[in-house]
Amino acid sequence: MEFRTLLNRWREHRRPLVMGILNVTPDSFSDGGRYLAPARALAHAQRMAADGADVIDVGGESTRPGAAPVPEAEELRRVVPVVEALAEAGLPVAISVDTSKPAVMRAAVEAGASLVNDVRALRVPGALETAAALGVPVCLMHMQGEPRTMQANPVYREVVSEVRDFLLERAAAAEAAGLSRGDLLLDPGFGFGKRLEHNLALLKSLDRLVDTGYPVLVGMSRKRMIGEVLDRPVEQRLHGGLALAVIAALKGAAVVRVHDVGPTVEALKMAHAVMTA
Numbered sequence: 001m002e003f004r005t006l007l008n009r010w011r012e013h014r015r016p017l018v019m020g021i022l023n024v025t026p027d028s029f030s031d032g033g034r035y036l037a038p039a040r041a042l043a044h045a046q047r048m049a050a051d052g053a054d055v056i057d058v059g060g061e062s063t064r065p066g067a068a069p070v071p072e073a074e075e076l077r078r079v080v081p082v083v084e085a086l087a088e089a090g091l092p093v094a095i096s097v098d099t100s101k102p103a104v105m106r107a108a109v110e111a112g113a114s115l116v117n118d119v120r121a122l123r124v125p126g127a128l129e130t131a132a133a134l135g136v137p138v139c140l141m142h143m144q145g146e147p148r149t150m151q152a153n154p155v156y157r158e159v160v161s162e163v164r165d166f167l168l169e170r171a172a173a174a175e176a177a178g179l180s181r182g183d184l185l186l187d188p189g190f191g192f193g194k195r196l197e198h199n200l201a202l203l204k205s206l207d208r209l210v211d212t213g214y215p216v217l218v219g220m221s222r223k224r225m226i227g228e229v230l231d232r233p234v235e236q237r238l239h240g241g242l243a244l245a246v247i248a249a250l251k252g253a254a255v256v257r258v259h260d261v262g263p264t265v266e267a268l269k270m271a272h273a274v275m276t277a
């Protein structure tokens, strides 16, 4: 399944797509180490597909606050066999690769990925040119700083305008490099160099990003913003995450990136039924 096909389906029906998270990392914040072996990764992807995921996002470098960078060879070693296994299994989902490295983008797309999810919005040298040459849709995410230090002291004058301006500037750079406007998604990057007040303001004003006309992807699943409001540890953030997913959907998000696919699919189906009644 090509991600572009799903995006066109969303343009027609406006039912948000659900992206299941598949971290093939030893150190991600909620599931680090669980799916490093390709067979376990495939089993988890099969479960998410059966639960109704539209897309599976495969990532080999943790971007949690404080995470250290991963060398290119190691990221390739983690990601490529898993993308190959998912593609060979013929699951009824699109495969996305969560990376900022041009070599990983290239190898993953050759192996069967049809979306690049880049938390650095194609700012790594060579990423713009590589993405343009690959010709697949790309998600451009906002991040202030780098994962290792981004939560030390995030500061904004006016977070919604700054994030929106940054993303529009990156979309213009992508289009100038040859990417099609219709292949770009924007993501405010919840938790990436942002305090709780910034995250809440961005979700409250998500329509300002939706109004740009680009499809918007959001990722809030199990994140600290839920823990801060509800005072819950990472394994008890499902209910808060469902509330946030529904709010994002009502505000027009096109894709919701989550760990808990089944409950999210049901919550969004319910919201869609109400909104289209």
Ligand code: 9MG
Residues within 6 Å of the ligand: 059, 063, 098, 117, 118, 119, 139, 141, 187, 189, 190, 217, 218, 219, 220, 257
């Ligand atoms: C990889 N990753 C972790 N959190 C994310 C988010 O919020 N958005 C996107 N696009 N990717 C994310």
